[in-house]
Each structure stands twice: as C-alpha cells, then as structure tokens.
Amino acid sequence: MEGSLAKFVLSQMKTELLQDNHKFTYRRKQVKGTKIYWMCSQKKAKKCYARATTEVKDGVQRIVSILGPHTHSSELMRKKVKEVEKEAIQNAARNPTLSTRVVLAEVATKLQTDSMAVDTSSSKSDTLSKAMFNGRKEHWT
Ligand SMILES: [Zn+2]
Known part of the structure; x- marks a missing residue:
C-alpha cells in the first residue's frame, strides 16, 4: 500500500x-x-x-x-471475519460430520492467508461454536 x-x-x-x-x-x-x-x-x-x-x-x-503491526482489527478485517465465519457456519450446517475444531481451524487458516492480523480470541471461538451448533439444529431438525 x-x-x-x-x-x-x-x-x-x-x-x-x-x-x-x-x-x-x-x-x-x-x-x-x-x-x-x-x-x-x-x-x-x-x-x-x-x-x-x-x-x-x-x-x-x-x-x-x-x-505496524496494529494490535486490533480494522473495519475491513471485521467484515472479512464475519463473512468467513458465516460461510463456515453454513458449511458446518450442511456437513454434520465436520467437527467444530476442524471448522474453526479452517476459519483461522482462511483469515491468515489474507495476511491480516486478526484477533481471534477464545471467547470468539465459543461464539462461533455456538453459532455452528444452532445452524446445525436449524438445518437438521
Ligand atoms: Zn492500530
């Protein structure tokens, strides 16, 4: 830049x-x-x-x-994180055999390859796990 x-x-x-x-x-x-x-x-x-x-x-x-580096995410990163997470939740809903850990690792990898320093705290992983769980319930019940 x-x-x-x-x-x-x-x-x-x-x-x-x-x-x-x-x-x-x-x-x-x-x-x-x-x-x-x-x-x-x-x-x-x-x-x-x-x-x-x-x-x-x-x-x-x-x-x-x-x-840099910045100690926080930018507006663009937050948007990107949301997109990637949404995709992961939808993917998890369609593939019930995927473990939460695998999906979370995929999200982390995807965000890393965009060479962005993203703060992925453990609390956030919890939120994502819950969202995945709820997404599956909606999809399969
Ligand atoms: Zn900064």
Whole structure:
C-alpha cells in the first residue's frame, strides 16, 4: 500500500483521519516539511503504536510508509471475519460430520492467508461454536 494515494475520513469528532487500504485510521501527529506523521487512531483505546507517514508532492498526498503491526482489527478485517465465519457456519450446517475444531481451524487458516492480523480470541471461538451448533439444529431438525 506504500505509494498509494492518501485517503481521508472524518472521525466522530469531525477531525480528518488518514485511512489506509485495510481501513485502519490514523490521527495527524506532526508535519515536517513535505512529510506528515500519523499515529493509529486506536492508540489510546487499543494501546496500538502503528504509525504512518505521508508525503505531499506536487499537491498530491501519498502514503510513503506504514509501520505496524496494529494490535486490533480494522473495519475491513471485521467484515472479512464475519463473512468467513458465516460461510463456515453454513458449511458446518450442511456437513454434520465436520467437527467444530476442524471448522474453526479452517476459519483461522482462511483469515491468515489474507495476511491480516486478526484477533481471534477464545471467547470468539465459543461464539462461533455456538453459532455452528444452532445452524446445525436449524438445518437438521
Ligand atoms: Zn492500530
């Protein structure tokens, strides 16, 4: 994503945030010459120290570097996680011999291959297991 055009979104506080291709957002920290330094907008909330640098050249602002990793998921990841989980639940409902563990491992693998750091906590696995269980009940009773 380095070199891509800088995109911006408005925060709830109506301040301009930099948004990268994964939909992580960054708050402006410092301007030095043509370079602008940004901190992850979740710095306080998630103790995230990911940073970004943009540069203005010929009136165009581009992302020149992103320093991660983030300690949390982005909006895009959360969407992706939901999609993959939904698919897994439907798949589990159709294949009653699949064990929950296998399905969960599949979900984890799918999310990893998208090279996204996804926080998959154990509580979330529980939620997914329950959803799979309920999906099967609906499908087979
Ligand atoms: Zn972050």
